[in-house]
Amino acid sequence: MDTKNKAVIIGGGIAGLSVAFWLDKAGWESVIIERAQTIRGGGFLIGLTGLGYESAKHMDLVDPLNKVSYDLNENVMKTSSGSEIVRLKYTDAHGLESIALQRGDLAKTLAEAVPESATIRLGRTMANFVDNRDSVNVTLDNGETLKCDLLIGADGIHSHVRTQLFKDMDTTPLADLGYSFAVYDVEGDPETELEASCVSYTRPGHLDCFYRLRDRRIAVLHMWRDEFPKLEVLRNENGKAAYERLHAIAAGGHPKIREFVNRSEAAGAPILVDTMTMVKMPTWSQGRVTLLGDAAHCLTLMSGQGAAMAMASAEILGRELKNSNNDVVAALAAHDKCLRPAILRLQDHSTNLAAAYIPRNAFIYHLRNWMIRLIPYSWLISWHSEKIKAENELTKL
Secondary structure, three states: OOOOOOEEEEOHHHHHHHHHHHHHHHHOEEEEEOOOOOOOOOOOOOEEEEEHHHHHHHHHHHHHHHOOOOOEEEEEEOOOOOOOOEEEOOOOOOOOEEEEEEEEEHHHHHHHHHOEEEEEOOOOOEEEEOOOOOOOEEEOOOOOOEEOOOEEOOOOOHHHHHHHHHOOOOOOOOOEEEEEEEEEEEEOOOHHOOOOOOEEEEEEEEEEEEEEEEOOOEEEEEEEOOOOOHHHHHHHOHHHHHHHHHHHHOOOHHHHHHHHHHHHHHHHOOOOEEEEEEOOOOOOEOOOOEOHHHHHHHHOOOOOOOHHHHHHHHHHHHHHHHHHOOHHHHHHHHHHHHHHHHHHHHHHHHHHHHHHOOOOOHHHHHHHHHHHOOOOOOHHHHHHHHHHHHHHHHHHO
16 A cells, blocks of 8 residues: 655645645645644735636635635725825726635635645644655654655745755845835724725825724734834734834824724734745755745735735645656756746736835825826726736736
8 A cells, every 4th residue: 555645834824725735636645733723814805816816716715715705896095184096996997806805714714625634733833854865854843753755834934944944045035125014903893984995095105004804893904114123023022012113103194094003002903013025035945845835935915916826836836746756856846947937027026016005205105196196097997907917917827
């Protein structure tokens, strides 16, 4: 009786859960090591489109995802004084098939689709690993050692696997775009507090977005050009440092921004504050160890394609393992060759988008707003449709 090849996956997010599904299709079994005590919920809203939507179809997940999706039918953009810049109805734009989801809902749906060949180990982390050429020994934080044929680091932008795998790199793989962001959600009445499914306030160097969620919740996303020191300290604080930063950021914005920051702090809402940083690697693998998703090629939330490309990458890896008759090194090389051109195009695209959405100075900001108001609505809708199609072109493999 043949023994199945085994993979250890570090990280139970979008990339890790997706690759467990596709490893099963390739005839592998896997163990997912996730540091959190549960599959994480919440998170910001994402649009699953292009290759990510295609992967969802191949996984038979479109119907389950539609059941937890959101109807983002309108986006109202305003100045910090509350003056309306533009009101876009997404139903007027003709683009690609897509699903609007909260990131946690996508993760939970993927977790429910994880096959029996995959085991999820919660509340555990990787301590270290040793690549023996013919296998990999992975030691966990409790001292347990797992032997596998492939180690996959799907543990996010601050990947522990990447740090160990490429510890001898001369340069940092992190490319800071010069922006920071904060994400959280608060209790409220979305229908009365927000006049549309998405309301955003913009000012030079800042963008603050509010989204209607279910169960009397409102999602909040702050993005700003950051001249301050790096934010690593905020990830390890109890929230006080993060809220001090947010109060400073909100001070010059619309009163609603300050109100939501105050409500979030008063409720003790979980908050994520981080720099908008891409991961740029000349290779994503060495031997029998590879990186996947944000650990390999974080696109930043500016791209809107991080989750989609993580799912597509997982499908490609599973396909290449199957096509290579489980020759791990050959499969990893083929995966890199297939995916890298699309990733490089999307990373360039993300850098350009940031400058457009968050203008650096008042002159560019007011010029952009003037142009948006001057352009006929039909032109804006046409531009938006073409932008969606162009973004899909960027992801073609």
